Amino acid sequence: MSVLPAAFLPTLVRRERASLAATLLAPPIALTVATILNLGLYVLMGRDPVAVVHAMLLEPFLSWASFSEVLLKAAPLLLIAQGLAIGFRAKVFNIGAEGQFILGAIFASAIPVWFPQATGQWIWPLMLLLGALGGALWASLTAFWRVRLNANEILVSLMLSLVAAQFLNYLLLGPWKDPNGFNFPQSVMFQYDAMVPILISGTRVNVSLLLTLVLSAAAWVFMQKSFTGYKLQVGGLAPRAAGYAGFNEGWAIWLSLLIGGFAAGLAGAAEVAGPLGQLQRSISTGYGYAAIIVAYLGGLHPIGIVFSALLMAVLYIGGDNAMVSANLPIAAVRVFQGSLLLAYLIAVAFVRYRLEWPRAAGRSQS
Amino acid sequence: MNAIEFILAGMLAAATPFLLAALGELVAERAGVLNLGVEGLMAFGAVLAFIIVYHGGGHLLGFVAAGLGSAVLSLVFAVVALGFRANQVATGLAIGILGQGLSALFGKTYESLTVKGLPKLAFPWLSEIPILGSLFIQDIVVWLSLAATLALWAMFAYTKAGLVVRAVGENPKAAHAIGYSVTSVRVSAIAFGGAMAGFAGAYAAVVYTPLWADGMIAGRGWIAIALVVFGTWLTGRIFLGACLFGAVSLMGLAAQATGLDVPSQLLSSLPYLVTIIVLGIISADRRLLKLNGVASLGEPFER
Incomplete structure (x- = not known):
């Protein structure tokens, strides 16, 4: 069909079968295009593009210290994105991972805030569990609204994220504020046992990275090998067929949202019990939204997401570097993220479609 | 001035960003396009208007820009979502993130x-009627927004034109079969929605609260979609x-002014909570949704 009205433009024609080459090439091509576009923007802003590329895309790999920070950043993104991708495949658009992440961080912080003297090796695992439950609980509100009240999950989950951010502010300015914290909006520093053990000594990389990789493998088994995962995917691809086969839609929505909330909550808990060591306002630097991009860029596939999470972490760390060394505002990272997703969505169109030029074959039916 | 008068006087102005953005989204959705990038489109319009007004370009030029x-930013959405038939949810989110990022980038030195x-x-x-009179003392943009509402209705x-837009949204295949270009109608609807979101952002940044702060749109684009x-x-x-959301967002200020002992964060999240509750109801x-909803909403058109 003619997508664009002008007659000289090429048309998209549906392929007989999905192109594997396009599937694999879409992310690197999108990255290249987004990089070029953003470099153009930096040049317009009067920045030295070579310095920015060096700081953003190379420096994160040049020292073990900075690469370990990439791993540290990748863990929450990977975890959240794995959870979201399961929902996205079932066409359940949970975009409120940010709020579920915040609730996870709050639930986990309850233990060290209320029991600052407690000791024992059980504390941090319990915190992670509580965080995951907190995230799932927050997501369950969206599930209830969607299943029982028929409300759009995109809007409800997003609104709940905005509410969660306000709730966090309330706790940090009120009941959970550190009395000796010079009035900063942050909780007390957590005790030693409330911290996830370090995995690689000399870095801040902790055991939660390992947990994240294990859960990624679990996501792969769940989505690619289990019948439950299969039912979710059918529900997303062909809702009617799923209905005829007796797959319950409401159940799929509940499951998708609970998994997404669980993963995001766990990530939030690991963040406060890991690199931060306290509950603070800046726990939410947009992981929940960035993870949406990570999920899509990874092709909603558990293995692809591992790579896209690493890439996004590089962008975060590289963006920090570029802010210092090339005087690039940190907002540039968000611009890059947005353009990267747009470039990917265009590139991925070629998995299902090919271009046909008007003169080559005339008009063909799809 | 008591709380009720305060809310009545400010309600329409507070409602204007919601109204303008929602009217734009209404046209896009009626044509069958779900553009979730409103928040980013508003933020982008807001920063453009603020920069121009700050440098003495005047409000008219600010709104036009x-x-x-x-x-233009919404046309990027159109190219990706219509031209390349990408998932509209993902494309809208990407435009939203891009718009908010550009807004923060351009606005950095104006904080x-x-x-x-x-x-x-x-x-x-x-305007001379007691109590209710304050409703009729508004700036020019509010008056124009009311006119736009009437015009759209x-x-x-x-x-x-209204019928064609609706036909394209209800049954794109039929609209195409009788000779309307689904793509052109949808692209125009998206551009209209983008421009309205830009006006909404401009109103928020240079009229309603004429002070630049990153993230000043604060979820209003999402509420507009709701x-x-x-x-x-x-x-x-x-x-x-x-109007309801205009009143709700003023209720926080009114409650604080009357010295009500409620955490300010609860008052700030009031619009979001009301959105969730009303959306559920x-x-x-x-x-009702099935009767009034748009049949082809969010689906790409393939002949």
């Missing part, structure tokens, strides 16, 4: 700076919904 800028707002114009006679109710559902895709109901009536 905001409308044009956001319309906490202020500009002058617009003067209020009183409607003759009506009339367009959908009485004109062929308003289209609240209003069950009807212009008049969307107007009422926008309206959506629970499945028949």
